[in-house]
Amino acid sequence: MNDFTWFSSQTDGQDHAVLDVAFAEARARGIDYAGLCGHVVWPAPLWAPPGRRCARCTAITAARSAPVDASTGANGGSGGEPGRFRPTRRRRRRGGGPRVA
Numbered sequence: 001m002n003d004f005t006w007f008s009s010q011t012d013g014q015d016h017a018v019l020d021v022a023f024a025e026a027r028a029r030g031i032d033y034a035g036l037c038g039h040v041v042w043p044a045p046l047w048a049p050p051g052r053r054c055a056r057c058t059a060i061t062a063a064r065s066a067p068v069d070a071s072t073g074a075n076g077g078s079g080g081e082p083g084r085f086r087p088t089r090r091r092r093r094r095g096g097g098p099r100v101a
């Protein structure tokens with residue numbers, strides 16, 4: 001289950017993932033809130049179409065939801081990636097493990 005929500009930002013036209021707790025705290029205190037990437041989000045109107053998802057937020061949310069793999073440091077962190085976030089070669093559905101309905 002996600003503990004974040006995607007918000008479109010007016011300043012860069014991208015969607016950023018904002019932690020629900022960060023959003024709630026910012027709203028309660030009347031301050032700005034930032035996406036997981038650190039971008040301060042100025043929310044676009046709700047009728048605005050969704051933007052392109054921020055590459056850093058996408059990478060961070062993917063790393064958060066995936067099993068932790070200390071050997072690869074899936075989070076990247078260097079910030080120097082020129083292209084899209086590329087998931088590590090982790091096989092998520094291998095062998096058909098037990099299914100929980």
Ligand SMILES: [Zn+2]
Pocket residue numbers: 015016017035036037038039054055056057058
């Ligand atoms: Zn972002």
